[in-house]
Amino acid sequence: MTDYLKFQSLPSGRHKDKKHIIIVGAGIMGVCTAYYLVTHPKFDPEKYHITIIESKRVASGASGKAGGLLALWAFPAQIVPLSFDLHQKLSDEYNGVDEWGYRRLTTVSLEGDLTHLDDEDEDEEDEEEDSAHQSDGIVITPSSEKKNDATTENENEKIEDSIKIPVSHDSDSSSSINKPPKKTSRATRQSSIPSDSSFTTNNTATNNNNKSKHTKSKLPTDLNWINSALISNCSTLGGTDTTAQVHPYKFTTFILKKAVELSKGSIEFIIGKVNKIQFSLETGSATGVSYQPSSLKSDYSSTAHTISGDQIVLTVGPWTSKILPDCPISGLRAHSITVAPFKDQTVSPYAIFTEFKTGPYKYISPEIYARQDEVYVCGEGDSTVDVPETTDDVEIVKSKCDELFRQVGKISPNLKKGHTLKRQACYLPVLDVPSSSGPLIGETNVSNLFLASGHSCWGINNAPGTGKIMSELLLDGVVASADISALEPFLYFDASVLVSDDEEDYDDEDDDEEDDEEEEEDVGGAADAEDEDEDDDYHEATETSSETAPSDPEWSKEA
Ligand SMILES: Cc1cc2nc3c(=O)[nH]c(=O)nc-3n(C[C@H](O)[C@H](O)[C@H](O)COP(=O)(O)OP(=O)(O)OC[C@H]3O[C@@H](n4cnc5c(N)ncnc54)[C@H](O)[C@@H]3O)c2cc1C
Numbered sequence: 001m002t003d004y005l006k007f008q009s010l011p012s013g014r015h016k017d018k019k020h021i022i023i024v025g026a027g028i029m030g031v032c033t034a035y036y037l038v039t040h041p042k043f044d045p046e047k048y049h050i051t052i053i054e055s056k057r058v059a060s061g062a063s064g065k066a067g068g069l070l071a072l073w074a075f076p077a078q079i080v081p082l083s084f085d086l087h088q089k090l091s092d093e094y095n096g097v098d099e100w101g102y103r104r105l106t107t108v109s110l111e112g113d114l115t116h117l118d119d120e121d122e123d124e125e126d127e128e129e130d131s132a133h134q135s136d137g138i139v140i141t142p143s144s145e146k147k148n149d150a151t152t153e154n155e156n157e158k159i160e161d162s163i164k165i166p167v168s169h170d171s172d173s174s175s176s177i178n179k180p181p182k183k184t185s186r187a188t189r190q191s192s193i194p195s196d197s198s199f200t201t202n203n204t205a206t207n208n209n210n211k212s213k214h215t216k217s218k219l220p221t222d223l224n225w226i227n228s229a230l231i232s233n234c235s236t237l238g239g240t241d242t243t244a245q246v247h248p249y250k251f252t253t254f255i256l257k258k259a260v261e262l263s264k265g266s267i268e269f270i271i272g273k274v275n276k277i278q279f280s281l282e283t284g285s286a287t288g289v290s291y292q293p294s295s296l297k298s299d300y301s302s303t304a305h306t307i308s309g310d311q312i313v314l315t316v317g318p319w320t321s322k323i324l325p326d327c328p329i330s331g332l333r334a335h336s337i338t339v340a341p342f343k344d345q346t347v348s349p350y351a352i353f354t355e356f357k358t359g360p361y362k363y364i365s366p367e368i369y370a371r372q373d374e375v376y377v378c379g380e381g382d383s384t385v386d387v388p389e390t391t392d393d394v395e396i397v398k399s400k401c402d403e404l405f406r407q408v409g410k411i412s413p414n415l416k417k418g419h420t421l422k423r424q425a426c427y428l429p430v431l432d433v434p435s436s437s438g439p440l441i442g443e444t445n446v447s448n449l450f451l452a453s454g455h456s457c458w459g460i461n462n463a464p465g466t467g468k469i470m471s472e473l474l475l476d477g478v479v480a481s482a483d484i485s486a487l488e489p490f491l492y493f494d495a496s497v498l499v500s501d502d503e504e505d506y507d508d509e510d511d512d513e514e515d516d517e518e519e520e521e522d523v524g525g526a527a528d529a530e531d532e533d534e535d536d537d538y539h540e541a542t543e544t545s546s547e548t549a550p551s552d553p554e555w556s557k558e559a
Contacts (some may be wrong), residue, residue: 005058005256005257005260005269006268006269007269007270007271008268008269008270008271009270009271009272009293009294010270010293010305011051011268011270011307012268014049014265014266014268015049015051015268015309018046018047018048018049018266019047019048019049019310019311020048020049020050020051020308020309020310020311021037021048021049021050021051021309021310021311021313021474022050022051022053022288022289022307022309022311022312022313023050023051023052023053023313023315024052024053024274024289024312024313024314024315024316024323025053025054025055025314025315025316025317025319026052026054026057026058026059026256026269027059027060027061027062027063027064027252027315027316027317027459028059028063028248028251028252028459028460028463029063029315029317029452029453029455029459029463029466029467030052030054030313030315031058031059031063031252031255031256031259031463031467032255032463032464032466032467032468033313033315033452033466033467033470033471034050034052034256034259034263034267034467035255035256035258035259035262035467036464036467036468036470036471037050037259037467037470037471037474037475038050038259038262038263038266038267039259039262039471040471040472040475042475042476043471043475045263045264045265045266048266049266049268050263050266050267050268051267051268051269051270051307051309052267052268052269052270053269053270053271053272053274053289053291053307054269054270054271054272055271055272055273055274055294055390055391056271056390056391056392057391058252058253058256059248059249059252059253060391060392061317061318061391061394061426061427062248062317062318062426062427062428062429062459063248063249063252063317063459063460063463064248064249064252064426065248065249065336065424065425065426066248066336066426066459066460067245067248067336067351067367067369067376067378067460068101068245068246068247068248068251068369068371068376068460069107069243069244069245069351069369069460069461070084070087070243070244070245070246070460070461071084071107071237071238071242071243071244071458071461072084072238072241072242072243073237073238073242073243074458074461074462075437075458076436076437076438076439076462076486076487078482078483078484078486078487079441079462079465079466079469079482079484079487080458080461080462080465082464082465082468082469082481082482083461083462083463083464083465083466084244084461084465086464086465086468087102087244087246087461087464088244090102090255090464091246094254094258096246096251099250099254100246100247100250100251100254101245101246101247101250101371101372102244102245102246102251103244103245103349103372104240104241104243104244104349105240105243105244105245105349105350105351105370106220106236106238106239106240106243106349106350106351107236107237107238107243107350107351107352107353108219108220108223108234108235108236108237108350108351108352108353109233109234109235109236109237109352109353109354109355110219110226110231110233110234110352110353110354110355110356110411111231111232111233111234111354111355111356112230112231112232112233112354112355112356112357112411113230113232113356113357114230114356114357114358114364114410114411115357115358115359117230117410218231218234219231219234220234220350222348223348223350224348225341225345225347225348225370225412225413225414225415226352226411226412227410227411227412227413230356230410230411237353243351245349245351245369245371246460247371248460251460270291270293270307271293271294272291272292272293272294272305273291273292273294273389273390274289274290274291274316274323275290275291275292275304275323276289276290276323276498277289277312277323277324277446277449277495277498278290278306278308279446279496283447284446284447284496285446285447285448285449286309286312286446286447286448286449287308287309287448288306288307288308288309288312289306289307289309289312290304290305290306290307291304291305291306291307292304292305293305309448310448311448311450311474312448312449312450313450313451313452313470313474314449314450314451314452314453315452315453316453317329317331317427317429317453317454317455317459318330318331318332318387318427318428318429318430319331319387320429320451320453320454322387322389324444324451324493324495324497325497325498326493326494326495326497327440327451327453327489327492327493327495328431328432328433328492328493329429329430329431329432329438329440329453329454330387330429330430330432331386331387331427331428331429331430332381332382332383332427332428332430333381333382333385333394333395333425333426333427333428334378334379334380334381334382334425334426334427334428335378335379335396335397335400335401335404335423335424335425336376336377336378336379336401336404336424336425336426337376337377337378337401337404337405337420337421337422337423337424338371338374338375338376338377338420338421338422339374339375339376339377339405339408339415339418339419339420339421340374340418340419340420340421341374341375341414341415341418342414342415342416342417342418343417345414347370347375347414348370349370350368350369350370351367351368351369351370352367352368352369353365353367354366354367354368354411356407356410356411364407365380366378366379366404366407366408366411368408368411368412374421375408375412375415375418377404377405377407377408378404379400379403379404379407381428382400387427391426394425394426394427395425396423396424396425397425398423400425401420401423401424401425402420402423405420428456428457429453429454429455429456429459430454430456431454431456431492433492436486436487436492437456438453438454438455438456438487439452439453439454439455439456439459439462439466439487440452440453440454440487440488440489440492441466441469441470441484441487441488441489442473442479442484442487442488442489442490443473443488443489443490444489444490444493444495445489445490445494445495445496446495446496449495450470450473450474451489451495452466452467452469452470465481465482468481469481469482469484
């Protein structure tokens, strides 16, 4: 899957004389926006050109490392039904079952008590370790470490030594059930479907394997990879009629590949980091972006380039406020692992939210999603770690991943005997306003500058819907598929507040110096890049100021 995309550092110039749409960020939002643009009836490759600018790699952020749970009971209600339905349609059209692991499944919430088990477990581990260390006087790696010899996802990771930075497991603030703000938690069933009992009835009717009722203390019989003795309560959050899953990395890269195929040469891909938006001095409208080109193998060049566009779409998730400093979207880091079950045994298709007591007033709540060939486990967010410059700079704390493995091993005897495949961390894009859980979708108060960002913990679920909405907005000027009036970015922030640096802040529409330059380098494909050795190490901080664009005519639309 390397040939479908050519990465360039500089624009080819093919956008000239066409309506040029620039998408910044190749996570799931940027990719779905591109896909629905090229499949829109009005899209004509002779008249339109799309440039996607990505600072590192396709799906290198949360879009490649998320759990991939989809639910009709997700939020916000304005776009969930549309998006859930589009996921099904995409899967039907492109064989999502084989291509990206699409399947319907059941979601349960489990409660239980590990307090007792904790002690027994620790004793067992201590004994194991002692005996291992006694063997012939040679220090042998304890089996729990052997299991966890997986490589981490990010080549630029900085693994914290658990001796230097001890993780207080159960008292870790990120693991306490009292901590996570509700809008970053998927476990709460929100009301995009009626709260009547049809949910439970449908679930029972459409899922013969799932014997669970809405609330019960016993596990469904086919959920046999969980230690039932630990469970004090099991409740069903969604059945196969309302819950599904995808492998987010496979989904995103597949949909991008399709978009490129269908675009008939009208999508090009630039690898570079966008630093700021260009505005017209006369109208205050967005006219392009400036960015620092890069390649997969080298650092960012120091020279900034500009590229003009008729419509600019920011889909940079938790990085949004690095380009639009007034935007109230931030990032919350979360760790996750994937686990190979013991002897590659299949695990029945369940997504599991948990809440386990581990001591007086102490709880853990890993989320555990069975996939076709592995199990995904994620922990809660650490709110203390700022969003770094790029996805390559995301710090993966090995001990946090190993703790997730330890937790899931207590809950599942099968997984305890399995081993960690991947350790990873990524940032959830969170909207920091009390009145909304996000996302922000639509045109900002700067005309021609659009945003599709801040999807919190349901971005994989809501990406196809968001892409479709954006395609309608960009090509029709109005959104027919959903009511996004409460999600419009201009309700929440002023996009004319600029990021400052040493360069000129404003650019005339005609001043597009780089457009004349020819394509400079091709540096490989998107999907394979996930595992490539990287030595990029870009740490330059972007300063922000409270300057504003020369005019912000649309800001008067503020609610
Ligand atoms: C641990 C975890 C588990 C999750 N599980 C689920 C789940 O089960 N179901 C679900 O629906 N959602 C889930 N989510 C949420 C979902 O992953 C996100 O909402 C979604 O991936 C956001 O997509 P995005 O495209 O907006 O952002 P991202 O995936 O962060 O992509 C942004 C892209 O922009 C690029 N970029 C950033 N800055 C620049 C710049 N200046 N110039 C150029 N490019 C730039 C980045 O490199 C990146 O590729 C989970 C999130 C986390 C953290």
